Amino acid sequence: MKAMNVGLLGIGTVGGGTFSVLKRNSEEITRRAGRPIEITVVADKNLELARKVTGGACRLTDDAFSVVTDPDVDIVIELIGGYGIARELVLKAIENGKHVVTANKALLAKHGNEIFDAAQKKGVMVAFEAAVAGGIPIIKALREGLTANRIEWIAGIINGTTNFILTEMREKGLPFDVVLKEAQRLGYAEADPTFDVEGIDAAHKLSIMSAIAFGNRVSFDQASVEGITKLEAVDIKYAEQLGYRIKLLGITKRMPEGVELRVHPTLIPSKRLIANVEGAMNAVLAKGDAVGATLYYGKGAGAEPTASAVIADLVDVTRMHTSDPENRVPHLAFQPDAVVDLPILPLAEVVTSYYLRLRVEDKPGVLADITRILADHQISIDAMFQREPAEGEDQADIIMLTHQTKEKNIDAAIASINALSVVTGKTIRLRMESLL
């Protein structure tokens, strides 16, 4: 059967991985897809690199726009990244009737609605398995595997850099700054780590998963995002003593009033499987009303794991390109006319339980003052312990776990607590999830 012709935009890490996996496994992939899938043209500004990676096996150009308008190209793989030129190229490819495969989470988080609308109108597919959790087929699982379910929530470790850092902080008891430098040295973190450590990359991925889980428009701009830069090793240690691990989770929940969409460090029970996902690995836990909790685990980044997802999309597109567009898997899992615009809840309205660490003077009545304030805000305490001052100190740490409450209640209570003269440091507040 006639080969599918693919134009590849960007021959960096993932592009190189895609090229080499597609070549190495071409026989097996053809046996699955029913026809060869061939990269016939590669566009990259760095033609020398492109020549080195491809070994002259296909046409090269430094003009990506010539690829997205090339009548001989069936599918365009966009691996340029960012949301400037990538957006233009993807829209131009769609306009020219090309199917698109992309790993670009930032682009879809920012411009997904526009891109999916354009693809829908043109009757082409935009596939994006590689945009979330690398090689883990999580988009397929959510969009096709759990179609029977009313999905209730998703919680994911979807950024390998931060999970690596948190694992090292816990295992070695080291502060964030030290571990970040180590991660940079080992190549787990970039020179400018902002996107990863501030939770933005996780929020990009989360907002895509949230949309396909709930049949909602992509709502990245309304996500609440908090990274791990302010997290202290001492809280990781206290959490562990209480039977919890701290993970940077992307959490999205369907509530009666709207959708929660938030990324932040989170205490989760150590005995949960996802709490034991360590190092740079990713995992997504999805709860459906029929299936219960399911978990998907694997490598969330890297050349070949990401290439695995890119190529799975190529095979899917190859299989579906002749079917009528109405019967294809919809971009956002729900039919375009059934996608709704559920409100995203502000953090103040989120209901969860909390970990508090208070630094107080070690004298009588302190605990009574604090628990009185919590009671006044309808916050009840689930567990508590006090770390007595060391020899020569006169300040103690009080660690509390609360039952569920609205975030605005806990914040009001903390403001009152911080105003007490016996409270000598800023109270640390972390969110907790039971993930049941």
Added chain:
Amino acid sequence: MKAMNVGLLGIGTVGGGTFSVLKRNSEEITRRAGRPIEITVVADKNLELARKVTGGACRLTDDAFSVVTDPDVDIVIELIGGYGIARELVLKAIENGKHVVTANKALLAKHGNEIFDAAQKKGVMVAFEAAVAGGIPIIKALREGLTANRIEWIAGIINGTTNFILTEMREKGLPFDVVLKEAQRLGYAEADPTFDVEGIDAAHKLSIMSAIAFGNRVSFDQASVEGITKLEAVDIKYAEQLGYRIKLLGITKRMPEGVELRVHPTLIPSKRLIANVEGAMNAVLAKGDAVGATLYYGKGAGAEPTASAVIADLVDVTRMHTSDPENRVPHLAFQPDAVVDLPILPLAEVVTSYYLRLRVEDKPGVLADITRILADHQISIDAMFQREPAEGEDQADIIMLTHQTKEKNIDAAIASINALSVVTGKTIRLRMESLL
């Protein structure tokens, strides 16, 4: 759009779950599938039960053959089980141009090749997500999510009954018989638990996964199967002391000489995520050459988790039924003309490492005799410890972990060891896997 009409055969646990989930989530499922999916007729010998479960919402019959020949039925769900009448009904449905969705692992393990051939000839789909690991979308992950990969091996906890029993044996230190009775009392094991505890159910599921992973014919009849009935609590304890857990794993590996296809209790490192899958939960670990190891976890049985998979298949069939058969996902993941007949390796040829427990007289020279025999068979020792005899006893336990060797070597060595006069009990041998 016109509804898809579904005929349901068997309204037991999973049938009832399918009926109620499809009803409860019909709005959300329609928003995904693009058209309603309706169970229009139910066949069951027990008409009273059928009436109670369906509440008169659809036509009932006690003649399943009338459903598979009904011109108004688009899709038949087979939930009768077994491979007698179920095989006849599925083949008759295919003959009549119906698509089939089934949860029947025994049927597909025994007659999958015949059934898929018939479906292929007729241009209809036989979908079977529910046949393996209940609600976990593992068939979809293997067949569509990992298409870029040369899959190297799969290892799965794919029987909830035995995983529940092993978890209880480890946590409570109880023997198999006692825990089995408890599992039966709690409904985790059937009155006749043979299929589960002897590993046959796991082998059914494994042989289906093996076929779609490697593009091989379904080869259940050549699987090597060993259950957990002879497993002793003391070995679970020793394994734990050495940093391992014992799980009943279904393992299939692609080797240069053929395919390993085996179910048996297996020591795996406690720190692996899959070692921490407890109770009746299922998990499948799949290793691809590009993606690395990925894990899929969830409920492997029960009314609604299994219904989740059945309905996901209904949605898939609804989406794909208008597409040309050549472009659908092939039944066995590979195109029919690309499915091969790789040899299944006998256990004697399997290469793995081993846990040995020897009962010996506590006197000088014993260890020298044993290690000499192992060395003569080219088996090297990775770790060893000796449990000294208790007060008043004169026999000691020696526990050894070996490096990798062929099973026929270890068996020959054990025969020689058992012949030593200082060895007073039958040597226990368990297989180990590093799962890396």
